Amino acid sequence: MSMIELRGISKAWGDAVALHAIDLRIAPASFCVLLGPSGCGKSTTLRIIAGLETATAGQVLIGGADVTHRPPSQRGIAMVFQNYALFPHLSVAENIGFGLAVRKTPKAEARQRVEEAAALLGLSQLLQRKPGQLSGGQQQRVALGRALVARASVCLMDEPLSNLDAQLRQEMRHELRELQQRLGLTVVYVTHDQTEAMSMADQVVLLSQGRIEQNDAPRRAYARPASLFAARFIGTPPMNLLRLDAQGHILGSAVATGAPAGAAHLGVRPECVRLAPADQTAALRARVLSFEYLGADLVLRCEVGSEALTLRVDGQQNLQVGDELALQCAAGDLHFFDATGRRMDTGATAVPATDTGDARLPANAALAQRAAA
Amino acid sequence: MSMIELRGISKAWGDAVALHAIDLRIAPASFCVLLGPSGCGKSTTLRIIAGLETATAGQVLIGGADVTHRPPSQRGIAMVFQNYALFPHLSVAENIGFGLAVRKTPKAEARQRVEEAAALLGLSQLLQRKPGQLSGGQQQRVALGRALVARASVCLMDEPLSNLDAQLRQEMRHELRELQQRLGLTVVYVTHDQTEAMSMADQVVLLSQGRIEQNDAPRRAYARPASLFAARFIGTPPMNLLRLDAQGHILGSAVATGAPAGAAHLGVRPECVRLAPADQTAALRARVLSFEYLGADLVLRCEVGSEALTLRVDGQQNLQVGDELALQCAAGDLHFFDATGRRMDTGATAVPATDTGDARLPANAALAQRAAA
Amino acid sequence: MSSPTPSSPQRTLTAVYAWLLLLPAMLILLAFTHLPTITTLIDSFYSTPKGRRAASWVGLENYAVMAADPIFWKALFNNLWYALASIPLSIGLALLMALWVNEKLIGRGFLRLAFFTPTVLPMIAVANIWLFFFTPQYGLLERLMLALGFGSHNWLGDPSTALACVILVAVWKEAGLFMIFYLAALQSFNPSLREAAAIEGTPRWTFFWRVQWPLLMPTTLFVLVNSVINAFRTVDHLFVLTRGGPDNASTLLLYRLYEVGFKYWDTAGAAALTMVLVVLLVGVTLLQFFTVDKKVHYQ
Amino acid sequence: MNAPASRAAPAATRPSRGLYAPGRLDTTAAWLLALLWILPLLFAVWTAFHPPEYAARFDWRAPLTLQNFRDAWQAAPFARYFLNTTLLVIMVLAVQLVLSTLAAYAFARFAFPGRDLAFALVLVQLTVMPDLLLVENYQTITRLGLVDSIFAIGLPYFASALAIFLLRQTFMGVPKELVDAARVEGASALQILLRIYVPLARPIYVAFGLVSVSYHWNNFLWPLIVTNSVQSRTLTVGLQVFSSVEQGVDWAIISAATLMTSAPLLLGFLLFQRQFVQSFMRAGIK
Amino acid sequence: QTAVDVPFFYPVNVGGPINKLIDAYAEDFGRAHAGTQIKPIYSGNYQETLVKALTGFKSGTPPVTAVLLSTDMFTLIDEEAIVPFDEFIKTDEDRAWLRSFYPAFLKNSQTDGKTWGIPFQRSTVVIYWNKELFKEAGLDPERGPANWQELREYAQKLTKKDANGNVTTWGVQIPSSGFPYWLFQTLTTPNDVILANDKGTAVNLDDPKAIEALEYWVGLAKDGLHPAGVVEWGTTPKDFFEKKAAIVVTTTGNLTNIRNNAGFEFGVGPIPGHRLKGGSPTGGGNFYIFKKTSPEQQQAAFEFIRWITTPERAAQWSIDTGYAATSQAAYDTPALKKYGEEFPPALVARDQLPISVAEFSTFDNQRVTKVLDDALQAALTGKKTPAQALQDAQQEATRLLRPYQ
Ligand SMILES: Nc1ncnc2c1ncn2[C@@H]1O[C@H](COP(=O)(O)OP(=O)(O)OP(=O)(O)O)[C@@H](O)[C@H]1O
Ligand SMILES: Nc1ncnc2c1ncn2[C@@H]1O[C@H](COP(=O)(O)OP(=O)(O)OP(=O)(O)O)[C@@H](O)[C@H]1O
Numbered sequence A, B: 001m002s003m004i005e006l007r008g009i010s011k012a013w014g015d016a017v018a019l020h021a022i023d024l025r026i027a028p029a030s031f032c033v034l035l036g037p038s039g040c041g042k043s044t045t046l047r048i049i050a051g052l053e054t055a056t057a058g059q060v061l062i063g064g065a066d067v068t069h070r071p072p073s074q075r076g077i078a079m080v081f082q083n084y085a086l087f088p089h090l091s092v093a094e095n096i097g098f099g100l101a102v103r104k105t106p107k108a109e110a111r112q113r114v115e116e117a118a119a120l121l122g123l124s125q126l127l128q129r130k131p132g133q134l135s136g137g138q139q140q141r142v143a144l145g146r147a148l149v150a151r152a153s154v155c156l157m158d159e160p161l162s163n164l165d166a167q168l169r170q171e172m173r174h175e176l177r178e179l180q181q182r183l184g185l186t187v188v189y190v191t192h193d194q195t196e197a198m199s200m201a202d203q204v205v206l207l208s209q210g211r212i213e214q215n216d217a218p219r220r221a222y223a224r225p226a227s228l229f230a231a232r233f234i235g236t237p238p239m240n241l242l243r244l245d246a247q248g249h250i251l252g253s254a255v256a257t258g259a260p261a262g263a264a265h266l267g268v269r270p271e272c273v274r275l276a277p278a279d280q281t282a283a284l285r286a287r288v289l290s291f292e293y294l295g296a297d298l299v300l301r302c303e304v305g306s307e308a309l310t311l312r313v314d315g316q317q318n319l320q321v322g323d324e325l326a327l328q329c330a331a332g333d334l335h336f337f338d339a340t341g342r343r344m345d346t347g348a349t350a351v352p353a354t355d356t357g358d359a360r361l362p363a364n365a366a367l368a369q370r371a372a373a
Numbered sequence C: 001m002s003s004p005t006p007s008s009p010q011r012t013l014t015a016v017y018a019w020l021l022l023l024p025a026m027l028i029l030l031a032f033t034h035l036p037t038i039t040t041l042i043d044s045f046y047s048t049p050k051g052r053r054a055a056s057w058v059g060l061e062n063y064a065v066m067a068a069d070p071i072f073w074k075a076l077f078n079n080l081w082y083a084l085a086s087i088p089l090s091i092g093l094a095l096l097m098a099l100w101v102n103e104k105l106i107g108r109g110f111l112r113l114a115f116f117t118p119t120v121l122p123m124i125a126v127a128n129i130w131l132f133f134f135t136p137q138y139g140l141l142e143r144l145m146l147a148l149g150f151g152s153h154n155w156l157g158d159p160s161t162a163l164a165c166v167i168l169v170a171v172w173k174e175a176g177l178f179m180i181f182y183l184a185a186l187q188s189f190n191p192s193l194r195e196a197a198a199i200e201g202t203p204r205w206t207f208f209w210r211v212q213w214p215l216l217m218p219t220t221l222f223v224l225v226n227s228v229i230n231a232f233r234t235v236d237h238l239f240v241l242t243r244g245g246p247d248n249a250s251t252l253l254l255y256r257l258y259e260v261g262f263k264y265w266d267t268a269g270a271a272a273l274t275m276v277l278v279v280l281l282v283g284v285t286l287l288q289f290f291t292v293d294k295k296v297h298y299q
Numbered sequence D: 001m002n003a004p005a006s007r008a009a010p011a012a013t014r015p016s017r018g019l020y021a022p023g024r025l026d027t028t029a030a031w032l033l034a035l036l037w038i039l040p041l042l043f044a045v046w047t048a049f050h051p052p053e054y055a056a057r058f059d060w061r062a063p064l065t066l067q068n069f070r071d072a073w074q075a076a077p078f079a080r081y082f083l084n085t086t087l088l089v090i091m092v093l094a095v096q097l098v099l100s101t102l103a104a105y106a107f108a109r110f111a112f113p114g115r116d117l118a119f120a121l122v123l124v125q126l127t128v129m130p131d132l133l134l135v136e137n138y139q140t141i142t143r144l145g146l147v148d149s150i151f152a153i154g155l156p157y158f159a160s161a162l163a164i165f166l167l168r169q170t171f172m173g174v175p176k177e178l179v180d181a182a183r184v185e186g187a188s189a190l191q192i193l194l195r196i197y198v199p200l201a202r203p204i205y206v207a208f209g210l211v212s213v214s215y216h217w218n219n220f221l222w223p224l225i226v227t228n229s230v231q232s233r234t235l236t237v238g239l240q241v242f243s244s245v246e247q248g249v250d251w252a253i254i255s256a257a258t259l260m261t262s263a264p265l266l267l268g269f270l271l272f273q274r275q276f277v278q279s280f281m282r283a284g285i286k
Numbered sequence E: 001q002t003a004v005d006v007p008f009f010y011p012v013n014v015g016g017p018i019n020k021l022i023d024a025y026a027e028d029f030g031r032a033h034a035g036t037q038i039k040p041i042y043s044g045n046y047q048e049t050l051v052k053a054l055t056g057f058k059s060g061t062p063p064v065t066a067v068l069l070s071t072d073m074f075t076l077i078d079e080e081a082i083v084p085f086d087e088f089i090k091t092d093e094d095r096a097w098l099r100s101f102y103p104a105f106l107k108n109s110q111t112d113g114k115t116w117g118i119p120f121q122r123s124t125v126v127i128y129w130n131k132e133l134f135k136e137a138g139l140d141p142e143r144g145p146a147n148w149q150e151l152r153e154y155a156q157k158l159t160k161k162d163a164n165g166n167v168t169t170w171g172v173q174i175p176s177s178g179f180p181y182w183l184f185q186t187l188t189t190p191n192d193v194i195l196a197n198d199k200g201t202a203v204n205l206d207d208p209k210a211i212e213a214l215e216y217w218v219g220l221a222k223d224g225l226h227p228a229g230v231v232e233w234g235t236t237p238k239d240f241f242e243k244k245a246a247i248v249v250t251t252t253g254n255l256t257n258i259r260n261n262a263g264f265e266f267g268v269g270p271i272p273g274h275r276l277k278g279g280s281p282t283g284g285g286n287f288y289i290f291k292k293t294s295p296e297q298q299q300a301a302f303e304f305i306r307w308i309t310t311p312e313r314a315a316q317w318s319i320d321t322g323y324a325a326t327s328q329a330a331y332d333t334p335a336l337k338k339y340g341e342e343f344p345p346a347l348v349a350r351d352q353l354p355i356s357v358a359e360f361s362t363f364d365n366q367r368v369t370k371v372l373d374d375a376l377q378a379a380l381t382g383k384k385t386p387a388q389a390l391q392d393a394q395q396e397a398t399r400l401l402r403p404y405q
């Protein structure tokens, strides 16, 4: 049974259609991330699940019950908002206990539940502070506390980390995920940051313009992007998408790619392009256009034909703009897309549908081998 | 000659000392990043250079001239503020041209310079908009435009990207750096985000509690952290810092590290710890505690003795919590720190002081080799 | 606002709920503002009932009488002068005060108190103190003038200065309140704006004129509406200072209304005057909202 | 206004000294104006504490006296007037706040037929103030049989267009998320009002309170007309005792009475000056 | 027998102690007349009391009785707000009581053969002079100016200037704010001109003698003997105390105030004469009884008014407040006789009463009065010549009064 189910949910404001008949099932105790660019309908979906918006059509089921017409407070959900929506005039304890107070939970019990939640989140020392006196991460935890104390088994989160700085964001990702697993929560999590999606999700739902573009486990979404859109959206630096000419060569070059007929784009992830050993003759040659040093990594932008190719190498590499590099790439790391942007599956690039396979080491330098100098 | 020079700059508010006799030289047309945790004195330093605060002691030189007692407007600087400080009632064009109008630059010339700057920043279409109608990144560029149009050769920036979301921040990093190089600006840039520092800087000045902790090129700062503080602060995920016992073994284990006498901590970066080929017997053994999937990478947290060790491996690896791993590490990647947190230099780990060396590939698995099972 | 688009029965329920919330306030407003206004409007078309003579329909006669009354015109023009002088003066001073006490001046607390004090003093009593200021020969103003070598002057007793004195007292009374509004706005400004301007080398005056002043526009509009209303409402001090004299030199519309209504007991004439005031005030306010408001909202 | 969203830049707390620092000229001018501004108060203090013959003579050796206060105090039952005025001011403010809050909430949060018309009707009171409609209002009060009660003094002012207007603006500025969060937590519409909107609008309440209290503390004509007895008279009506037509102005006693009656407000402002300014500040009436 | 409540509007006008006196009277009366309760309501100055009373009347809740300006009589008649006293005056005793009031006071209380008001707190205008300044100027401090000629001469001697030519002491000061028409009557009455007829339906403002009177007043100011412009009524006593004015013309109601606060010896005298020997307008308040009240209440009010105006009480009232007593009988009481011997200035009012006239009053009183006031102020501030001002005023007043003729 799925914990949350959307059946043909549509949403329109006048003429503006935000969601087109979305169908979605989310398993109990799983972490589902709604991912997509700004304006694609993530928040709308979440708010429809919460009952904060009414769908134009379709049904919402939570825990098997049709809740389409129930107000938010009767759906057994908790919610964490993008900027936390902490009540600035209430202390941490009061913020966490807000729902309990509103629902007239006995004082003693409410106090106990607030203290438990605070202890769980490491907020015990801060109970008397006002949100304004807390750091971003602490605020985030208070917002979480408010959601937890309701003991709802479904927790909805709308970009809860987007206001934090990089370092804190990383820490909070861990904490959130760990908490979700510990408490067995069903989380629906909205973000437009694919790193967050990758690192936390059991299920990634990629939305684009009110439609589900891909709905998969993160690894599968990463390994087998269903469309150009998905390929572009998931991964940093994003997947290289090289246009192919009619012959399957990289545009403006004579590099053959082994593309199936009708392929319009070749996709390859930056981390899958490697520097070939200097002696390898069959390597793909590319010229460095620019690079960015990131400590552990160096991100290079090179030129192949008329297309740009980004690759990620060890940060301690010393390279200059204009250097000629020899590159190679495994055949399994190549993705092909047709003119409509749909993925084309070739036998060679099929990867296991489940993620239980063994550690896979790049075996052959597919691209380089096929490269015709 | 240095473009900006601070000589023994101190700043105190009453008893609270924010800066302790800072000495700093910044080369012309270079990009200097002031990096450090919140409250370390970055903004104070920047504001003293700008003349927005008066130093308690010391001198500020810009372009060789002592400007300690000059007002901000006579220092030949431009500044970009954290929240941009755009005038909300003025259009983009008026914002950019504000300084020109104030300085009574002839109308025609002012218009031309504004248009040039706008073109440079891709703002030409937006000149008539008000800041409230712009996205964060666009606002950022307007702020930049206002700084550029002044044609000051020194540009000061206080966390200019901190209000942007991750994606935009990355784009803006590129743009900023490129612009600085194109125009030959001397930029002093404040941030607490080490990724920004690494990717943009010619010179990273790491501050801690009002003192300069390290002042180096980014690669050097990354490769040779001067202290435990620097080691912890620079790099994501941060450098592993393992406590050593009196014998130089990793605490709670029998793993020898080849540490010089008196070393209290061993540092090793996550990306420098590699999975040893399965057949290598001398490998360091560690148990996986948890992992985080990031698409391209997988970050593992393992246990060695009583210490935790983080390492970064290929994202397509399939690992389970509890797996035993064999690890190895190059001797050159080991850093030692004494009990006071200062770096200890051993002959073996010395790296070239300049960054002109060739691409360096890990040759020997130092740590693993020395490990005594 | 954020409520979900409700279905029809829900919408009715919402409307009922909303109107229930509004009801108490609306009832009071209706009973003490709208109905009296309408009654006044109707009264203005009838003659004043006196004893056995019941009110009779006279059409626009009350307005005609009013228009023929030179004192009405005097009061109207006085009031326009009063508004024209007191509004910019009190707003200007309020702004100046706010700019000052927004800075770290020595004794800022005292300055704030000093500027604000007149707002809380009861006009009815304080007007008597002002009377002393204007008293010829030994009044404070006189002493000052004499000390400076000027001759004595009968400030309130001279038609050419009486109105000015009344204006001065009004400005004194309300500038402090407006200052608080300006101060609040100034303090909410982002301090970086000032720094950004300083780096450009903006002279203080330019900074005020190009940045602070435009950003204060919404406050100015608010204050402006208030001061216009006050210009037609504050007459307490007239009762003590000049009673509209000498020879109506300082009479104002509301004071004239009081005279017509409560001294002459000419309720019809008073009703006509009230309608003039209502139309004038509503008109001015609307005009302000439509002309200034456009320039005010920069977001 | 929207405090939660204000992730105020750290610089916001930092006074940028040295920039446009007020010069000596500013300080002098500000002090001059301030002195000019409290001159009437200074004069009142002088005359109140000296015998009447020194009202117009400034002599350092003038003897101090409290007689004027004694006389003023005895001239009318001021204790009772203080009580009445305090009751009036508290009652008016309390009712104004309650009614305006409810109305502002309806305007800010609900879409219902007739809303814009109703709001326009409210705004009418901004300009057509009860002062203009004295006679009609007196008749209404008489019809209600309320003449000569503190309640009657307050009644016409119970609904304040200014308060409704200000509160509506503030309420509309409350971030939507806060309301959503409260809804998810199960708060009813009334709970949302009481627990979210009202506390967040506190600065506006304080600001409006200041305006309202000083207005009703000093209002004169209307209280005079609707009250008959000591039991309902307010301070300003009591003060009227001193502006005698028959005799000349006795500044000594008037000053004493003025100080006496405005002392609570002045003291209040002195004590809560910072809070007031800050409230207005956060109220951001703009 | 049910208790009768008699709400009584009383203008508190001379400060605190007076309402204590009134309360005491009300209580005493209540004790003597079981079942009747007089309820004094202090309601501001005369103008405010009238506003309250008439607003109340129009809304159906008038006071039963009120002390209001004698000049408001026509207004109150016009509003049909009051009942004449004739209904209550039934016995000879009552008639004798009514006859006992000074005719000067009754002039403002009767019209068309009916009595509408009973004089209560009445005053007249007198002159006060500073004896010290008189001595300095070489004048007899015990004798005030007797006529216009003397007034002008005295004023010339009394006016002092400083080195710069600024006047430091004015010879004479006649206030002209608020109700200048009343003080103007101190000039017209001796000049043998009455400004309004008894019926209150016609005025005589442009009479040459009235113009002459105004010219005299304006002339004093022109010649620098009297302050220029409009002189504030409220500060006039203070001007006198501060020796800024040597002679002031003001009400007898100020006697107590001046006695308490003048730091020097002062004299009180009747208004200087010209064509006639002197003469002043009367002023102050009368009792009225309101319509829309029950006959029992009206009767009770009448009894209270009779009771409070008996000679003994009137005498005590005069001693306590400084107002003129309203009847010869009151001045003949031992108490007031004794007081007059101790403090002779208190008797000036009495001596002047036989030649005093009614305060200017007409139908549409306030409006007509304002026309005259404006004219006077216009002349005093130099905007119009006295003749022009009064002729204009005459025209306007006549127009206003036309409906009543
Ligand atoms: N109240 C509304 N009225 C009209 N259109 C709306 C409303 N709310 C959202 N939309 C539109 O619906 C679409 C989806 O909005 P939604 O807020 O769900 O996007 P999102 O994916 O959450 O984007 P973001 O990442 O920017 O938050 C957008 O095009 C938006 O403009
Ligand atoms: N006006 C001031 N008065 C007193 N102390 C101050 C003032 N401004 C800054 N400080 C203190 O000086 C120290 C340095 O502040 P600074 O603003 O330079 O830090 P920062 O490195 O910019 O931090 P952040 O990253 O949070 O902006 C801090 O401890 C701060 O509390």
Ligand SMILES: [Mg+2]
Pocket: A042, A043, A044, A158
């Ligand atoms: Mg969203």
Ligand SMILES: [Mg+2]
Pocket: B042, B043, B044, D010
């Ligand atoms: Mg800072």
